[in-house]
Amino acid sequence: MAAAVMILLFVVLGIPILLVLWGIGIYNTLVQLRNQVENAWSQIDVQLKRRHDLIPNLVETAKGYMKHERETFEKITEARSRAMGAKNVAEAAKAESALSGALSQFLLVVENYPDLKANQNFLSLQEALTSTENKIAFARQAYNDQVLFYNNKIQMFPSNLVAGMFGFAKRDFFEIEQPAQREVPKVQF
Amino acid sequence: MWEQIRINKRNSVLLLAGMALFLLLLGFILGVALGGPEAGWVGMIVASAIWLILMLVSFTSGDQILLASSRAVPVNPDVHPQLFNIVEEMTIAASLPKMPKIYIINDPAPNAFATGRNPQTASVAVTAGLLARLNRDELQGVIAHEISHIVHRDILYVTLAGVMLGSIVLLSQVFLRGLYYSSIGGRRYSSGGRSRDGGAQAIFFILAIILSILAPLFAQIFYFALSRRREYLADAGAVRLTRYPEGLASALEKIANSSVSMQAANAVTAPMYIANPFRGRNAAHLFSTHPPIEERIRILRRMSQGVSYRDYEESYRAVTRRAGIIPPSAVKDEPIPPRSPSAPSTQTPAPTDSTQVNRQIGDLMRKVNGFIFLPCSCGITMKIPPNFPAPKAQCPRCGQIVAIRR
Numbered sequence: 001m002a003a004a005v006m007i008l009l010f011v012v013l014g015i016p017i018l019l020v021l022w023g024i025g026i027y028n029t030l031v032q033l034r035n036q037v038e039n040a041w042s043q044i045d046v047q048l049k050r051r052h053d054l055i056p057n058l059v060e061t062a063k064g065y066m067k068h069e070r071e072t073f074e075k076i077t078e079a080r081s082r083a084m085g086a087k088n089v090a091e092a093a094k095a096e097s098a099l100s101g102a103l104s105q106f107l108l109v110v111e112n113y114p115d116l117k118a119n120q121n122f123l124s125l126q127e128a129l130t131s132t133e134n135k136i137a138f139a140r141q142a143y144n145d146q147v148l149f150y151n152n153k154i155q156m157f158p159s160n161l162v163a164g165m166f167g168f169a170k171r172d173f174f175e176i177e178q179p180a181q182r183e184v185p186k187v188q189f
Numbered sequence: 190m191w192e193q194i195r196i197n198k199r200n201s202v203l204l205l206a207g208m209a210l211f212l213l214l215l216g217f218i219l220g221v222a223l224g225g226p227e228a229g230w231v232g233m234i235v236a237s238a239i240w241l242i243l244m245l246v247s248f249t250s251g252d253q254i255l256l257a258s259s260r261a262v263p264v265n266p267d268v269h270p271q272l273f274n275i276v277e278e279m280t281i282a283a284s285l286p287k288m289p290k291i292y293i294i295n296d297p298a299p300n301a302f303a304t305g306r307n308p309q310t311a312s313v314a315v316t317a318g319l320l321a322r323l324n325r326d327e328l329q330g331v332i333a334h335e336i337s338h339i340v341h342r343d344i345l346y347v348t349l350a351g352v353m354l355g356s357i358v359l360l361s362q363v364f365l366r367g368l369y370y371s372s373i374g375g376r377r378y379s380s381g382g383r384s385r386d387g388g389a390q391a392i393f394f395i396l397a398i399i400l401s402i403l404a405p406l407f408a409q410i411f412y413f414a415l416s417r418r419r420e421y422l423a424d425a426g427a428v429r430l431t432r433y434p435e436g437l438a439s440a441l442e443k444i445a446n447s448s449v450s451m452q453a454a455n456a457v458t459a460p461m462y463i464a465n466p467f468r469g470r471n472a473a474h475l476f477s478t479h480p481p482i483e484e485r486i487r488i489l490r491r492m493s494q495g496v497s498y499r500d501y502e503e504s505y506r507a508v509t510r511r512a513g514i515i516p517p518s519a520v521k522d523e524p525i526p527p528r529s530p531s532a533p534s535t536q537t538p539a540p541t542d543s544t545q546v547n548r549q550i551g552d553l554m555r556k557v558n559g560f561i562f563l564p565c566s567c568g569i570t571m572k573i574p575p576n577f578p579a580p581k582a583q584c585p586r587c588g589q590i591v592a593i594r595r
Contacts, residue, residue, distance in 0.1 A: 036284065039284075040284060043281055047281075124270065127270060127271055127274065128270075128274070130274075130325070130531065131271075131274035131275070131277070131278060134274075134278045134329075134531075135277065135278050135281055137528075138278050138279070138281045138282035138430075139281050139282075141282055141432075142281055142282055142283070142284045145284070146284060
């Protein structure tokens with residue numbers, strides 16, 4: 001009789017305890033994933049900031065050599081100041097993609113200036129710029145990977161139960177405006 | 190890739206357990222042989238102690254041992270800023286918690302490997318020959334391959350296996366030498382203690398035989414650890430990270446075309462490298478651990494549509510006509526288009542003739558070793574060794590005295 005009561009007691013107390021432990025496990029995983037998403041996002045910010053710091057130096061070094069590219073420089077400087085003064089995320093995203101476009105155009109026209117390409121100082125700036133551009137792209141890529149993983153987790157059973165209980169919200173992907181890909185090519189007859 | 194990570198973690202545990210069993214057995218046999226049936230326990234206790242030490246060593250400093258035996262030198266960003274940038278890029282792309290430590294190996298053969306216990310303590314080592322030959326996109330491909338090894342946790346298993354194999358090889362060497370010297374000793378002092386010598390000799394003999402039988406066996410396990418599969422998976426991971434299959438493909442091509450054999454690699458460390466470090470006759474035997482490099486290149490070159498795991502899987506099947514290689518859970522429908530190559534101006538033209546390559550390798554190693562590069566106004570650059578005593582140096586061409594900035 002006493003043994004039966006004990007067993008019943010164990011079951012009645014044990015199942016809720018197991019459930020709570022299981023819930024804690026899932027909760028911790030979700031927190032970890034959310035932190036990874038935040039971390040990936042801040043990584044993008046770090047790289048964008050680094051790019052802003054790099055531009056004045058680069059423009060200053062290249063200007064003397066590239067007299068005919070005033071337009072390119074203006075585009076870069078303007079996009080930079082717009083990106084730095086952006087009030088919200090949408091504005092920032094737009095300005096940053098304009099900046100990316102201007103900088104990649106700049107890296108292409110550099111080809112026409114052999115003197116510039118022989119300048120050691122410029123070469124190291126160019127490497128820094130290339131790398132920062134890559135880091136921005138890779139940070140975005142990593143962020144989107146993390147968001148996909150996190151969103152899947154909070155939508156799938158059974159972790160969606162815990163996610164719903166503690167208000168884990170879905171995150172948005174970081175889409176980039178690529179004017180070249182969005183625009184419909186104009187065909188003239 | 191979670192499956193691969195799980196497999197690697199399980200294999201690490203199995204390896205340690207297998208090693209423990211092997212040592213316990215050996216200890217028992219030795220104990221019995223030395224001191225009779227009741228001494229078997231003593232042998233096992235000694236064996237456990239050895240196992241514990243071995244495990245502690247390989248966990249705490251296995252990566253350091255492997256790096257040191259490959260003559261890898263830790264470097265700071267000034268030596269090769271581009272290498273550091275690329276490793277940081279790949280760290281970001283793979284969301285690793287920490288950037289791996291970077292080592293350069295003074296070797297003209299192009300090659301690279303990664304080691305460490307986990308992503309927090311990982312290291313990446315590249316040879317000077319690799320840095321001199323590859324352009325930016327190619328170097329990125331190689332680094333991405335190594336970072337994928339870190340992400341897949343191949344490094345822990347490989348490091349543990351490497352240290353274990355190394356110590357077994359070492360032990361069997363010790364016993365073989367012991368056998369050799371005791372036989373010489375036995376001959377020279379044959380007048381006294383003949384029987385005791387004979388006993389010791391017999392034990393050394395047994396040990397040497399056991400170990401020399403088992404060492405190749407363990408070597409085989411180690412080589413299995415670095416099965417072709419890991420290399421293919423790291424290639425697939427690298428492509429997914431860089432979104433640019435051609436970078437890794439053309440890097441592998443350059444590595445395959447190099448005829449230089451690696452001096453800094455040995456039989457134990459060989460399987461760690463991105464490509465087999467040995468050229469020539471013994472390559473065929475070792476190649477069993479590395480997939481044929483031409484096949485890897487063909488798989489990569491076929492991926493023009495996308496760079497996801499699924500695309501690699503399809504390309505792999507088409508090229509090798511074998512069943513799949515990627516764990517099914519990783520094969521998802523994710524349309525990731527490849528990116529275009531970096532702007533030509535960002536690619537330092539890779540030198541083509543060997544004099545140029547050797548010159549670059551020499552300069553790189555001087556930087557690694559702390560030489561000061563002192564430009565003179567007449568256009569040449571003086572390379573001042575770090576232990577140069579004077580504060581100024583005279584230019585050998587124009588005779589100008591230039592102050593050394595330290």
